[in-house]
Amino acid sequence: xxxxxxxxxxxxxxxxxxxxxxxxxxxxxxxxxxxxxxxxxxxxxxxxxxxxxxxxxxxxxxxxxxxxxxxxxxxxxxxxxxxxxxxxxxxxxxxxxxxxxxxxxxxxxxxxxxxxxxxxxxxxxxxxxxxxxxxxxxxxxxxxxxxxxxxxxxxxxxxxxxxxxxxxxxxxxxxxxxxxxxxxxxxxxxxxxxxxxxxxxxxxxxxxxxxxxxxxxxxxxxxxxxxxxxxxxxxxxxxxxxxxxxxxxxxxxxxxxxxxxxxxxxxxxxxxxxxxxxxxxxxxxxxxxxxxxxxxxxxxxxxxxxxxxxxxxxxxxxxxxxxxxxxxxxxxxxxxxxxxxxxxxxxxxxxxxxxxxxxxxxxxxxxxxxxxxxxxxxxxxxxxxxxxxxxxxxxxxxxxxxxxxxxxxxxxxxxxxxxxxxxxxxxxxxxxxxxxxxxxxxxxxxxxxxxxxxxxxxxxxxxxxxxxxxxxxxxxxxxxxxxxxxxxxxxxxxxxxx
Amino acid sequence: xxxxxxxxxxxxxxxxxxxxxxxxxxxxxxxxxxxxxxxxxxxxxxxxxxxxxxxxxxxxxxxxxxxxxxxxxxxxxxxxxxxxxxxxxxxxxxxxxxxxxxxxxxxxxxxxxxxxxxxxxxxxxxxxxxxxxxxxxxxxxxxxxxxxxxxxxxxxxxxxxxxxxxxxxxxxxxxxxxxxxxxxxxxxxxxxxxxxxxxxxxxxxxxxxxxxxxxxxxxxxxxxxxxxxxxxxxxxxxxxxxxxxxxxxxxxxxxxx
Ligand code: SF4
Ligand code: SF4
Numbered sequence: 114x115x116x117x118x119x120x121x122x123x124x125x126x127x128x129x130x131x132x133x134x135x136x137x138x139x140x141x142x143x144x145x146x147x148x149x150x151x152x153x154x155x156x157x158x159x160x161x162x163x164x165x166x167x168x169x170x171x172x173x174x175x176x177x178x179x180x181x182x183x184x185x186x187x188x189x190x191x192x193x194x195x196x197x198x199x200x201x202x203x204x205x206x207x208x209x210x211x212x213x214x215x216x217x218x219x220x221x222x223x224x225x226x227x228x229x230x231x232x233x234x235x236x237x238x239x240x241x242x243x244x245x246x247x248x249x250x251x252x253x254x255x256x257x258x259x260x261x262x263x264x265x266x267x268x269x270x271x272x273x274x275x276x277x278x279x280x281x282x283x284x285x286x287x288x289x290x291x292x293x294x295x296x297x298x299x300x301x302x303x304x305x306x307x308x309x310x311x312x313x314x315x316x317x318x319x320x321x322x323x324x325x326x327x328x329x330x331x332x333x334x335x336x337x338x339x340x341x342x343x344x345x346x347x348x349x350x351x352x353x354x355x356x357x358x359x360x361x362x363x364x365x366x367x368x369x370x371x372x373x374x375x376x377x378x379x380x381x382x383x384x385x386x387x388x389x390x391x392x393x394x395x396x397x398x399x400x401x402x403x404x405x406x407x408x409x410x411x412x413x414x415x416x417x418x419x420x421x422x423x424x425x426x427x428x429x430x431x432x433x434x435x436x437x438x439x440x441x442x443x444x445x446x447x448x449x450x451x452x453x454x455x456x457x458x459x460x461x462x463x464x465x466x467x468x469x470x471x472x473x474x475x476x477x478x479x480x481x482x483x484x485x486x487x488x489x490x491x492x493x494x495x496x497x498x499x500x501x502x503x504x505x506x507x508x509x510x511x512x513x514x515x516x517x518x519x520x521x522x523x524x525x526x527x528x529x530x531x532x533x534x535x536x537x538x539x540x541x542x543x544x545x546x547x548x549x550x551x552x553x554x555x556x557x558x559x560x561x562x563x564x565x566x567x568x569x570x571x572x573x574x575x576x577x578x579x580x581x582x583x584x585x586x587x588x589x590x591x592x593x594x595x596x597x598x599x600x601x602x603x604x605x606x607x608x609x610x611x
Numbered sequence: 612x613x614x615x616x617x618x619x620x621x622x623x624x625x626x627x628x629x630x631x632x633x634x635x636x637x638x639x640x641x642x643x644x645x646x647x648x649x650x651x652x653x654x655x656x657x658x659x660x661x662x663x664x665x666x667x668x669x670x671x672x673x674x675x676x677x678x679x680x681x682x683x684x685x686x687x688x689x690x691x692x693x694x695x696x697x698x699x700x701x702x703x704x705x706x707x708x709x710x711x712x713x714x715x716x717x718x719x720x721x722x723x724x725x726x727x728x729x730x731x732x733x734x735x736x737x738x739x740x741x742x743x744x745x746x747x748x749x750x751x752x753x754x755x756x757x758x759x760x761x762x763x764x765x766x767x768x769x770x771x772x773x774x775x776x777x778x779x780x781x782x783x784x785x786x787x788x789x790x791x792x793x794x795x796x797x798x799x800x801x802x803x804x805x806x807x808x809x810x811x812x813x814x815x816x817x818x819x820x821x822x823x824x825x826x827x828x829x830x831x832x833x834x835x836x837x838x839x840x841x842x843x844x845x846x847x848x849x850x851x852x853x854x855x856x857x858x859x860x861x862x863x864x865x866x867x868x
């Protein structure tokens with residue numbers, strides 16, 4: 114695919130709903146998976162000859178597997194409540210990025226082959242044959258949805274376009290047209306254990322480097338243990354935490370928390386990845402297989418607890434799906450019978466008085482918080498609904514004096530996606546990522562101007578990578594993006610050991 | 612009497628198709644598993660909480676209120692206007708008329724007007740807002756036209772051209788007691804009744820399935836309890852190739868989560 118030239122849209126003072134601009138993003142398509150990315154995941158290497166039949170059979174199978182798909186395809190009344198809720202529509206104006214129109218790409222085929230009305234009166238109900246053109250649209254627009262679930266908040270029937278997108282992607286992969294970015298990554302996890310394809314020696318090396326760095330910085334020998342048998346806690350971070358900026362400072366933050374709390378912990382070289390792109394491609398089997406490595410590692414290392422690092426979709430999978438996919442976790446400490454989020458872990462310690470923090474360390478910052486979609490609308494933190502909003506904010510307030518929230522219609526359950534979630538964090542979709550970040554960038558600029566915000570904290574590896582890449586396009590610095598656990602780590606007070 | 616018999620047969624046919632069609636869809640929804648826990652969070656933790664969420668959704672259209680105030684206003688006027696207008700019609704099917712049906716007769720008239728106004732508002736939005744125009748198929752416009760025609764013909768019988776209510780009631784009661792009676796040959800009434808029959812016939816094959824569908828929507832009817840309960844769907848039971856010997860542990864009925 115040739116590089117597309119595009120212009121970053123100007124940031125408006127007020128977010129407005131764009132007029133419908135048909136075809137505005139029809140050219141946006143990610144690279145198609147090669148046979149070597151498809152086959153290890155159990156998909157055909159390239160477009161199969163009888164793709165129409167295979168696709169319709171797959172749709173039939175999925176309709177029987179997922180009640181969500183079946184009900185959502187029937188129930189939509191075209192009320193339009195979701196039409197202005199998707200950040201990709203708001204950023205591009207392409208009508209096929211309106212959630213209901215995205216669903217309709219699949220629904221019109223469903224109607225044609227699976228409903229009485231669509232078989233007899235296709236024109237009347239907008240039903241169409243499954244053609245090559247339809248497949249092209251599917252490939253293009255099912256890769257312009259970050260599966261963020263924002264649309265599902267406002268739909269009177271709770272129709273979650275993410276479920277439709279997942280079905281669409283699964284059908285595409287099953288006829289041989291998978292997405293390179295996601296499938297290549299899943300393949301790496303199946304063989305090596307993390308998205309980056311980072312083998313054990315490289316990992317050990319990196320961790321050693323981090324130990325030296327922290328020692329130099331605060332003169333405390335904070336450890337980053339790897340494959341340590343019998344540790345209490347297995348920490349599973351997104352692998353971006355090992356390398357990327359600002360993620361790695363979050364990893365240092367986790368390690369400092371463990372160190373100060375005096376709880377033994379370890380990373381695993383076999384399961385060194387919290388991310389699970391199986392959810393993105395909508396494939397239950399691959400999602401389960403990726404998750405199984407973590408159960409296996411926990412059993413092999415004999416840990417009592419599992420803690421997951423700052424990663425949005427990984428937390429949705431861990432919180433909402435792990436118990437079903439790879440449970441039960443009856444081998445864990447009965448006091449912590451379910452895998453926890455690092456924010457839950459730190460929050461517990463904080464309220465038991467197990468951590469000593471000094472806010473002054475972060476006095477140079479005015480911080481706001483970006484709620485990640487999958488944490489906000491697809492999972493929970495803590496024991497009460499809404500803990501996913503209060504716990505990270507509690508942590509930030511414990512570590513910083515200056516905190517402000519962005520506009521209420523852009524946070525909590527209404528939060529806007531960073532624009533790079535759902536398997537779209539790839540350079541072949543850069544235009545989409547930049548334009549999709551517009552609503553969040555607009556809300557951020559507002560608090561910068563009104564409150565002098567200097568940093569936006571996040572608890573998601575994808576959000577952090579996406580923002581560092583796209584915020585500069587909107588004239589904001591990439592170093593504004595910060596991990597919640599960097600704030601914690603910087604505020605932790607240690608007695609010098611030297 | 613011929614007219615009465617024709618309409619009686621049509622009404623029975625309509626009722627059978629409506630009931631059989633909707634039940635077969637509902638059975639399909641109930642049979643299809645929800646293999647993963649996917650409520651839109653924050654979500655209730657208990658069944659009672661889910662009941663409350665569902666009530667707010669069905670009675671107040673909570674999500675739609677968050678989504679679009681105009682659609683909410685028109686949609687709510689239409690649905691609750693229709694509900695009361697329908698209840699008002701019970702006076703044709705009961706003898707003696709139930710006390711509460713008598714009680715709501717006067718509201719019923721305003722309800723009919725609210726229904727008409729709500730539908731009109733929805734249609735104007737469908738035609739004027741470019742986003743909603745884009746997502747509308749011919750059937751979406753026709754559905755509004757059909758409902759408007761039903762409401763309009765009903766209102767006209769109230770305000771413009773009265774029909775023979777005594778014979779109409781005899782006909783309606785006859786439908787219930789299987790003792791067919793003649794139907795007054797009144798143009799407006801016949802239009803009204805025919806359109807209602809059309810609506811009954813297309814209900815199970817159209818987007819009107821949103822009515823039963825909302826109760827089966829996993830993002831609304833599931834509890835937020837995935838850490839406590841496993842939700843393994845029957846089809847997913849044997850997928851895990853590497854460790855098939857896993858015990859299943861505590862299971863929730865993956866029915867309504
Ligand atoms: S899930 Fe998110 S990205 Fe996808 S259509 Fe809905 S709002 Fe848009
Ligand atoms: S809000 Fe729901 S019912 Fe309304 S158009 Fe969107 S998906 Fe359809």
